[in-house]
Amino acid sequence: xxxxxxxxxxxxxxxxxxxxxxxxxxxxxxxxxxxxxxxxxxxxxxxxxxxxxxxxxxxxxxxxxxxxxxxxxxxxxxxxxxxxxxxxxxxxxxxxxxxxxxxxxxxxxxxxxxxxxxxxxx
Amino acid sequence: xxxxxxxxxxxxxxxxxxxxxxxxxxxxxxxxxxxxxxxxxxxxxxxxxxxxxxxxxxxxxxxxxxxxxxxxxxxxxxxxxxxxxxxxxxxxxxxxxxxxxxxxxxxxxxxxxxxxxxxxxxxxxxxxxxxxxxxxxxxxxxxxx
Numbered sequence: 558x559x560x561x562x563x564x565x566x567x568x569x570x571x572x573x574x575x576x577x578x579x580x581x582x583x584x585x586x587x588x589x590x591x592x593x594x595x596x597x598x599x600x601x602x603x604x605x606x607x608x609x610x611x612x613x614x615x616x617x618x619x620x621x622x623x624x625x626x627x628x629x630x631x632x633x634x635x636x637x638x639x640x641x642x643x644x645x646x647x648x649x650x651x652x653x654x655x656x657x658x659x660x661x662x663x664x665x666x667x668x669x670x671x672x673x674x675x676x677x678x679x
Numbered sequence: 680x681x682x683x684x685x686x687x688x689x690x691x692x693x694x695x696x697x698x699x700x701x702x703x704x705x706x707x708x709x710x711x712x713x714x715x716x717x718x719x720x721x722x723x724x725x726x727x728x729x730x731x732x733x734x735x736x737x738x739x740x741x742x743x744x745x746x747x748x749x750x751x752x753x754x755x756x757x758x759x760x761x762x763x764x765x766x767x768x769x770x771x772x773x774x775x776x777x778x779x780x781x782x783x784x785x786x787x788x789x790x791x792x793x794x795x796x797x798x799x800x801x802x803x804x805x806x807x808x809x810x811x812x813x814x815x816x817x818x819x820x821x822x823x824x
Contacts (some may be wrong), residue, residue: 572692579699586707593714600721604728611732612808619810 598635605633606662610669613640614658618673623656638662647675727765727778728805731793734768734777735759735809745786745811752786759784 562570609631620626626642638660645655658669735754742755751759751766758769765778782805785792791809 572696576696579696579703583699583703583707586703586711590707590710590714593711593718597714597718597721600718600725604721604725607725607732608728608806612806615736615808615810619812 602633602635602662605635606638606660606665609633609638610660610667613660614669614671617656617658617671618677621677623654626656633662636663652676723780724805727780727782728807730777731766731782731805732807734775735791735793735807739809739811745791747786752784752791 613631617623617626623642624644626644628639628641630637630639632638639662641659641661643657643659645657647654652675653672654675655670655672658671660667660669734757738754738757742757744755746753748758748760751761753759756770759777760767760769761782761784763781765776765780766782768775768777781796783794783796785794789811791811793805793807793809795805
């Protein structure tokens with residue numbers, strides 16, 4: 558048994574379908590905007606992080622006593638970058654000293670391994 | 680519900696839908712384009728920072744002399760020219776555009792500082808420091824070890 562939609566029913570259905578399509582489109586656009594904003598924030602944070610790591614590593618190679626370094630935090634516009642040093646001592650054969658540097662920003666952690674000649678302290 | 684009330688609801692619905700369509704068509708794409716512009720700006724700053732860091736670190740590791748020049752400085756054979764269009768690295772006859780945004784530098788006996796001009800957005804700053812240990816720095820014939 559077939560039932561035909563009345564004119565009002567058809568109009569109501571049209572309106573509902575249009576509403577769903579419009580809401581989906583708006584939702585997609587809002588998601589895209591949020592994605593762009595979060596990506597922008599992520600790139601900005603990466604830039605600050607890379608610059609802090611670059612500047613700190615560069616400075617470390619001119620710092621005389623690696624075994625005296627204490628844990629520190631460097632402020633950036635996106636939050637602090639925490640740096641922990643772990644001195645690994647002098648290699649008896651190669652006469653180099655090594656150190657691992659653990660850099661943390663938010664949930665991101667990176668471990669760097671540095672090595673240099675012991676004669677730099679002289 | 681009488682016919683007038685039903686018509687009123689229909690009119691209200693039509694106005695609401697029209698406003699939503701206007702909002703969706705005009706504001707959201709504009710906001711996406713704006714976000715995209717901001718995103719690309721951040722990517723450019725990131726690239727600038729990486730390119731400068733990589734180029735100068737490489738040159739400092741392989742050459743041991745920095746010369747102050749009128750429009751920048753020279754590390755070994757690489758000449759860095761700073762102007763309003765950004766930083767260009769000249770090696771022999773080859774020119775490599777490192778940045779497309781203006782950057783300033785300060786050179787003293789111990790460090791080379793590269794930073795964005797102060798008037799730029801605080802969140803989009805370039806701030807790089809290069810120690811000049813093991814290099815000699817020359818200004819107008821005067822050498823600092």
